[in-house]
Amino acid sequence: MINIEQIRARKNKIVVIGNHPALIQSILDFDYLSGKSQPSLIAVVTGKRGYTKFFFGKEEVLFPTFISVKSVPLPSDSTNWFFNISSGRRTLPSTLELLDFNYAGGVLFAENVPELHAHSILRTVEGSRYSPLILGPASVGLLVPTALKLGPIGGITPLQVEESGIIKPGHIAVLSASGGMTNELISVAALAGHHLSFALSFGGDRFPILSPSQAFLLAEADPATTAVLYYGELGGLDEYELVKLKEEGKFTKKVIAHIAGTVADLFPESPQFGHAKAKAASVKDSALSKRKALREAGFTVTDSFSAFVAEVGQL
Amino acid sequence: MARVKLLESDVKAILAKIFPSQASVFRLSTDSTLLELTSFARSNNLDSLVIKVDQGVKKRGVVGLVKLNLTVASVYEAAQAWRKLGWSNFIVEGYLPHQEQDEKYLALELVREGWHLSWGEKGGVSVESTWDSVRSALLTSREGKYIFPSWLPPMLHPILDKLINALIEHHLVFLECNPVLIIGDKLIFLDAAGEIDSAGLALPGFPISLTPVTERRNQPVEQQIALLDATTPASLKFRSLNQNGSIWLLLSGGGASLVLADEATDLGYGKELGNYGEYSGAPSDDDTYAYTSLVLTELIRSTAPRKVLIIAGGVANFTDVAKTFSGIIRALKEHEKELVRLGVKVFVRRGGPNEQKGLTMIKAYLAKSSLLGEVSGRDVVLTNVISQAIKYIES
Numbered sequence: 001m002i003n004i005e006q007i008r009a010r011k012n013k014i015v016v017i018g019n020h021p022a023l024i025q026s027i028l029d030f031d032y033l034s035g036k037s038q039p040s041l042i043a044v045v046t047g048k049r050g051y052t053k054f055f056f057g058k059e060e061v062l063f064p065t066f067i068s069v070k071s072v073p074l075p076s077d078s079t080n081w082f083f084n085i086s087s088g089r090r091t092l093p094s095t096l097e098l099l100d101f102n103y104a105g106g107v108l109f110a111e112n113v114p115e116l117h118a119h120s121i122l123r124t125v126e127g128s129r130y131s132p133l134i135l136g137p138a139s140v141g142l143l144v145p146t147a148l149k150l151g152p153i154g155g156i157t158p159l160q161v162e163e164s165g166i167i168k169p170g171h172i173a174v175l176s177a178s179g180g181m182t183n184e185l186i187s188v189a190a191l192a193g194h195h196l197s198f199a200l201s202f203g204g205d206r207f208p209i210l211s212p213s214q215a216f217l218l219a220e221a222d223p224a225t226t227a228v229l230y231y232g233e234l235g236g237l238d239e240y241e242l243v244k245l246k247e248e249g250k251f252t253k254k255v256i257a258h259i260a261g262t263v264a265d266l267f268p269e270s271p272q273f274g275h276a277k278a279k280a281a282s283v284k285d286s287a288l289s290k291r292k293a294l295r296e297a298g299f300t301v302t303d304s305f306s307a308f309v310a311e312v313g314q315l
Numbered sequence: 316m317a318r319v320k321l322l323e324s325d326v327k328a329i330l331a332k333i334f335p336s337q338a339s340v341f342r343l344s345t346d347s348t349l350l351e352l353t354s355f356a357r358s359n360n361l362d363s364l365v366i367k368v369d370q371g372v373k374k375r376g377v378v379g380l381v382k383l384n385l386t387v388a389s390v391y392e393a394a395q396a397w398r399k400l401g402w403s404n405f406i407v408e409g410y411l412p413h414q415e416q417d418e419k420y421l422a423l424e425l426v427r428e429g430w431h432l433s434w435g436e437k438g439g440v441s442v443e444s445t446w447d448s449v450r451s452a453l454l455t456s457r458e459g460k461y462i463f464p465s466w467l468p469p470m471l472h473p474i475l476d477k478l479i480n481a482l483i484e485h486h487l488v489f490l491e492c493n494p495v496l497i498i499g500d501k502l503i504f505l506d507a508a509g510e511i512d513s514a515g516l517a518l519p520g521f522p523i524s525l526t527p528v529t530e531r532r533n534q535p536v537e538q539q540i541a542l543l544d545a546t547t548p549a550s551l552k553f554r555s556l557n558q559n560g561s562i563w564l565l566l567s568g569g570g571a572s573l574v575l576a577d578e579a580t581d582l583g584y585g586k587e588l589g590n591y592g593e594y595s596g597a598p599s600d601d602d603t604y605a606y607t608s609l610v611l612t613e614l615i616r617s618t619a620p621r622k623v624l625i626i627a628g629g630v631a632n633f634t635d636v637a638k639t640f641s642g643i644i645r646a647l648k649e650h651e652k653e654l655v656r657l658g659v660k661v662f663v664r665r666g667g668p669n670e671q672k673g674l675t676m677i678k679a680y681l682a683k684s685s686l687l688g689e690v691s692g693r694d695v696v697l698t699n700v701i702s703q704a705i706k707y708i709e710s
Contacts, residue, residue: 302700
């Protein structure tokens with residue numbers, strides 16, 4: 001799998017599958033504001049042959065649109081990424097098509113991808129000799145300051161992209177299950193005067209292709225990252241994998257973690273919250289149990305979000 | 316969307332498709348007649364029946380929501396007695412006399428690595444006390460056949476192969492059958508609980524029609540918002556907590572909503588929460604208008620002496636703050652007189668696309684109508700809005 005340092009060093013190009021003009025424009029705004037001479041977008045797969053127009057700074061640029069993934073010519077001198085905005089039901093077939101090509105990775109944006117479909121993608125990725133870095137389903141993307149904005153992560157208006165401080169490189173990695181909380185954490189870091197080494201959201205679905213522990217290993221391997229801000233939720237047992245990484249000495253960097261979902265205790269039975277995975281099936285996957293396990297393993301875990309913000313201020 | 320519980324009658328309908336020996340069941344709903352029940356018993360030659368509440372409740376055997384060995388008339392009476400307690404949907408089937416020690420436990424769940432199997436030789440109502448005897452394994456597959464652990468009775472292998480294929484076909488990602496019986500070369504499912512992946516259910520060509528599980532004594536507002544949720548691509552959630560609560564939530568974003576509601580709980584105000592509610596996935600202003608109206612109706616009805624509405628969320632990636640706020644303001648305007656009379660204050664915190672425009676708009680409206688508590692954006696910590704609102708209800 002590609003690492004964050006390689007993403008920083010190489011020329012990154014993006015193919016978008018599906019059309020969401022505001023999201024695509026935000027990628028170009030990021031490129032422009034980062035001082036790139038060329039936009040990272042190379043093509044949009046819309047189902048029609050033609051061209052689509054976006055702004056790179058004040059200049060209008062035409063990008064080719066394609067009928068299918070197969071017909072997109074991929075440059076050989078760049079690291080190529082896909083941003084898949086297909087619907088939940090179209091995500092599996094379109095992603096399997098993409099995985100036939102030599103992409104370094106990509107983002108699956110849709111919610112409502114069936115669990116069994118995520119499973120098929122997971123098995124294909126595991127069996128792939130390229131071992132691509134795939135985020136999602138239901139991920140807002142991957143952000144590496146100066147190098148890559150793959151998805152709406154960090155904002156979609158030029159003002160947001162500029163003010164959120166995502167253009168300047170720094171030393172804090174933000175890893176989050178939730179799209180909205182990814183931006184919230186980026187904002188907390190910025191308010192405390194920190195910039196990002198990278199940020200990603202693995203998505204709130206039950207079977208994220210890149211698991212939280214794989215994301216932690218990316219942060220461990222990245223020389224620019226000195227600390228990780230982690231946001232997780234009740235439901236699922238991924239945090240116990242993080243505990244294992246820590247215990248086995250595979251993860252050594254500073255982490256400030258917040259696990260949400262204590263409000264579930266007000267209900268007779270844990271309700272289903274906004275994200276597909278956010279439902280505690282047992283005591284073990286409740287927010288309190290996971291907070292306790294992470295804390296015992298040596299992570300800094302906060303009991304409220306205001307305490308989390310205070311901890312980040314101490315960094 | 317996510318995993319949703321199924322009715323036992325629907326799980327058994329799926330099981331009956333692949334295991335013809337599985338006995339037929341009768342769904343006793345609010346519209347069922349005694350005549351229908353009688354003809355079900357007659358046509359299946361059943362003298363002795365079982366009735367169970369079928370509304371996704373766990374541990375029914377333990378909490379007395381199962382009655383065994385009844386006549387048709389007493390089944391009907393049992394249903395009527397349960398209805399008075401707020402239950403509305405039941406499953407009726409033949410009573411199969413058996414020894415308690417023959418009751419086994421079976422569960423299958425889709426996990427990240429594949430299908431996770433649990434099998435217990437000591438099943439039944441008290442399975443939790445013998446939980447140590449339940450064995451588990453992750454099933455691997457080779458050329459479409461699953462490889463089963465050696466401790467699993469061999470007669471189950473072909474049955475489970477068929478069963479897992481049916482689970483996959485129906486996106487049934489969790490199945491728990493307790494108890495099951497082994498009779499000859501057959502597995503008999505006396506009880507079956509299942510969860511379906513709602514995203515799979517939504518695929519075209521789903522092979523069976525299913526009845527949604529109605530939870531007991533659902534608040535009407537919960538039902539109305541569930542209906543609203545079903546008709547829009549955005550996500551609108553509402554759970555009633557305390558009808559006379561003083562803190563009412565209009566949260567946005569799956570993650571931030573949890574964090575905000577947690578904060579009230581963590582500060583010791585959990586019992587003051589009227590509701591847990593969130594919208595996400597870029598709702599239209601009509602969506603937020605309809606949703607806000609329903610929440611406001613509940614807030615107005617609450618008898619709490621001081622009430623607050625908290626409109627809060629994280630820094631959105633792509634939900635347009637100004638657009639969602641225009642729907643919220645429309646709903647607030649409609650209830651303005653009543654809200655002002657009750658001294659309700661509104662506390663707002665939100666960031667994201669068109670943040671400035673949205674915040675300026677709502678601040679101007681709240682100030683003019685004297686509903687203003689506090690309005691803040693991304694430069695203020697997400698959860699501050701909760702402590703500000705608590706300060707007001709305590710003042």
